[in-house]
Amino acid sequence: MPPDIHAVNEYTLNEVTNNQSSVSTRMTVKEYKRIGEGAFGTVVEAVLKYADGTDVHSEWLGPFAIKRVPAQTEYKSRELEILRLVNHPNIVSLRFYFDKASSSSHDKTIYQNLVMECLPSNLQSEIKYYRQSKYTIPYPHMKAYTFQLARAMLYLHGFGISHRDIKPSNILVDPSTVVLKVCDFGSAKKLEPNQPSVSYICSRYYRAPELIVGCSLYSTKIDIWGLGCVVAEMFLGKPIFQGQSPESQLKEISKLLGPPPNTFFFKSNPQYRGNMYTTKLFSCTVEERFRQIFSNSPPDAIDLLLKILVYDPDMRASPRRVLVHPFFNELKKKEFQVYPRGSSEPIQLNLFNFSEFELSLLGSLKDELLAR
Numbered sequence: 001m002p003p004d005i006h007a008v009n010e011y012t013l014n015e016v017t018n019n020q021s022s023v024s025t026r027m028t029v030k031e032y033k034r035i036g037e038g039a040f041g042t043v044v045e046a047v048l049k050y051a052d053g054t055d056v057h058s059e060w061l062g063p064f065a066i067k068r069v070p071a072q073t074e075y076k077s078r079e080l081e082i083l084r085l086v087n088h089p090n091i092v093s094l095r096f097y098f099d100k101a102s103s104s105s106h107d108k109t110i111y112q113n114l115v116m117e118c119l120p121s122n123l124q125s126e127i128k129y130y131r132q133s134k135y136t137i138p139y140p141h142m143k144a145y146t147f148q149l150a151r152a153m154l155y156l157h158g159f160g161i162s163h164r165d166i167k168p169s170n171i172l173v174d175p176s177t178v179v180l181k182v183c184d185f186g187s188a189k190k191l192e193p194n195q196p197s198v199s200y201i202c203s204r205y206y207r208a209p210e211l212i213v214g215c216s217l218y219s220t221k222i223d224i225w226g227l228g229c230v231v232a233e234m235f236l237g238k239p240i241f242q243g244q245s246p247e248s249q250l251k252e253i254s255k256l257l258g259p260p261p262n263t264f265f266f267k268s269n270p271q272y273r274g275n276m277y278t279t280k281l282f283s284c285t286v287e288e289r290f291r292q293i294f295s296n297s298p299p300d301a302i303d304l305l306l307k308i309l310v311y312d313p314d315m316r317a318s319p320r321r322v323l324v325h326p327f328f329n330e331l332k333k334k335e336f337q338v339y340p341r342g343s344s345e346p347i348q349l350n351l352f353n354f355s356e357f358e359l360s361l362l363g364s365l366k367d368e369l370l371a372r
């Protein structure tokens with residue numbers, strides 16, 4: 001891999017574990033570009049090579065994205081645990097991992113390093129790129145991206161895992177192949193029935209209404225809300241619900257969905273004492289309101305959003321319901337092709353390579369989804 005890259009940081013470690021084989025070997029790491037800075041860690045682009053003295057392994061491998069976060073001392077890192085468990089075309093894959101002390105003499109922290117496949121962009125950058133030229137992401141791309149995101153949700157939720165931080169910057173894409181992969185499992189958790197979880201998770205604009213009012217027995221449907229917000233953002237070119245404070249986030253939602261019903265507060269958190277935004281802020285029906293806000297969007301996209309952006313998580317579409325929605329019918333056509341950004345050569349996408357596990361999760365909807 002890149003032979004003439006200028007290393008910002010190069011080091012050799014005795015124990016780098018290969019995620020697939022679980023075997024630890026001596027490897028050299030060459031970091032050359034910072035690609036992300038989050039609340040908890042840093043992400044750098046790097047290449048790795050085996051340094052165990054055997055010639056067979058002497059080539060640089062990668063490029064990879066290495067996410068570095070302070071290693072957990074009290075409990076096992078959920079992010080590592082979950083990334084080790086999952087294996088799906090729409091979830092970023094973990095290739096190696098290692099622990100390393102900080103290179104600074106003042107910093108005694110041990111850092112956990114997750115070496116993942118590297119994608120060139122994310123949905124936040126893509127949305128911004130098109131918005132700058134007063135366009136939106138082309139519809140066929142939006143459909144393909146949304147379908148892949150719903151597939152990742154079906155798979156994760158099949159394990160009971162909730163991502164808990166779905167937002168455009170955590171959705172990696174490759175515009176040249178129109179492939180999407182979910183990343184950042186730093187907030188993800190396997191939700192167990194009747195076991196409470198913290199409600200102060202998820203980035204504000206993408207928080208499901210039940211989280212805003214402090215629900216602690218929520219379900220994986222919080223991710224579907226996030227998916228709906230991401231789809232809406234692709235159509236609008238900007239976040240749909242931009243609350244200026246945690247509570248006013250609910251007001252922003254009520255501008256589209258109308259006031260939350262009393263049953264919603266009771267079901268989500270009977271102790272909630274905050275503003276209930278009971279005043280209806282528009283005079284038309286909710287369907288008409290969706291058509292106003294998404295005035296440039298096709299009817300099937302609006303129908304999909306009406307099924308996802310719903311207060312009651314039990315009434316919110318599940319990943320399998322999302323996948324069979326007519327919005328994706330175009331993807332099923334044999335002749336379906338997309339033109340990657342800036343290319344005049346169309347490509348075909350491999351969106352229907354469902355595993356046995358995914359097919360079992362689709363259950364009775366399997367035939368509907370696979371009918372072409």
Ligand SMILES: Nc1ncnc2c1ncn2[C@@H]1O[C@H](COP(=O)(O)OP(=O)(O)OP(=O)(O)O)[C@@H](O)[C@H]1O
Nearest residue numbers: 036038039040041043065116117118119169184186
């Ligand atoms: N595998 C990858 N390939 C390319 N870019 C990546 C990859 N993983 C992460 N990034 C980039 O780095 C950014 C930060 O990564 P990540 O979200 O995992 O870290 P974080 O510390 O949890 O960040 P945040 O606090 O913003 O959620 C992502 O938004 C993404 O743009």
